Amino acid sequence: xxxxxxxxxxxxxxxxxxxxxxxxxxxxxxxxxxxxxxxxxxxxxxxxxxxxxxxxxxxxxxxxxxxxxxxxxxxxxxxxxxxxxxxxxxxxxxxxxxxxxxxxxxxxxxxxxxxxx
Amino acid sequence: xxxxxxxxxxxxxxxxxxxxxxxxxxxxxxxxxxxxxxxxxxxxxxxxxxxxxxxxxxxxxxxxxxxxxxxxxxxxxxxxxxxxxxxxxxxxxxxxxxxxxxxxxxxxxxxxxxxx
Numbered sequence: 001x002x003x004x005x006x007x008x009x010x011x012x013x014x015x016x017x018x019x020x021x022x023x024x025x026x027x028x029x030x031x032x033x034x035x036x037x038x039x040x041x042x043x044x045x046x047x048x049x050x051x052x053x054x055x056x057x058x059x060x061x062x063x064x065x066x067x068x069x070x071x072x073x074x075x076x077x078x079x080x081x082x083x084x085x086x087x088x089x090x091x092x093x094x095x096x097x098x099x100x101x102x103x104x105x106x107x108x109x110x111x112x113x114x115x116x117x
Numbered sequence: 118x119x120x121x122x123x124x125x126x127x128x129x130x131x132x133x134x135x136x137x138x139x140x141x142x143x144x145x146x147x148x149x150x151x152x153x154x155x156x157x158x159x160x161x162x163x164x165x166x167x168x169x170x171x172x173x174x175x176x177x178x179x180x181x182x183x184x185x186x187x188x189x190x191x192x193x194x195x196x197x198x199x200x201x202x203x204x205x206x207x208x209x210x211x212x213x214x215x216x217x218x219x220x221x222x223x224x225x226x227x228x229x230x231x232x233x
């Protein structure tokens with residue numbers, strides 16, 4: 001139980017285009033989801049906190065107009081990388097915290113490897 | 118504010134020998150602490166968590182960790198390493214509450230290498 005499904009797992013796009021990444025909670029409701037970015041051989045850096053029905057909260061230094069987050073339902077949050085450039089290439093991971101009875105920590109998606117060419 | 122320091126960026130052990138991955142934390146709150154494992158190009162899997170109950174926490178795959186408040190440590194151990202344990206390990210502390218969940222702060226990770 002408490003599965004977070006993230007799609008796509010891998011995407012290659014041309015510079016200047018936009019890419020949408022989906023994060024779904026399959027068997028629980030997630031009022032809050034988190035989006036992380038991970039550079040090669042580095043740790044996860046929190047980009048933003050996605051709250052169902054309200055605006056996302058972005059961490060300092062993260063461009064909210066470039067990384068659009070939508071959390072329209074209790075089971076779906078999306079991250080759209082707009083006008084992508086090669087420096088946006090990275091591994092993006094979403095996370096949610098299930099409540100009772102899945103009270104065993106935060107569940108992570110399997111990640112999306114974005115390559116901008 | 119909270120932070121977590123993983124003292125070793127890389128640990129190499131022989132198969133069948135003990136594993137020790139070190140983690141120290143700092144938190145303004147009574148912390149919740151986690152260890153996650155990440156295999157290449159994969160998401161993170163929870164190994165174990167501490168949330169102010171028993172200080173010795175047992176997790177999956179034979180891993181365990183001990184919360185030591187006096188030392189502000191939460192080291193991860195396993196008696197006998199398997200080849201399949203080779204991965205990246207993250208020590209994580211929860212912090213400021215956002216909505217119904219808390220923000221997580223990640224350590225920089227420790228890459229565990231297991232040799233024959």
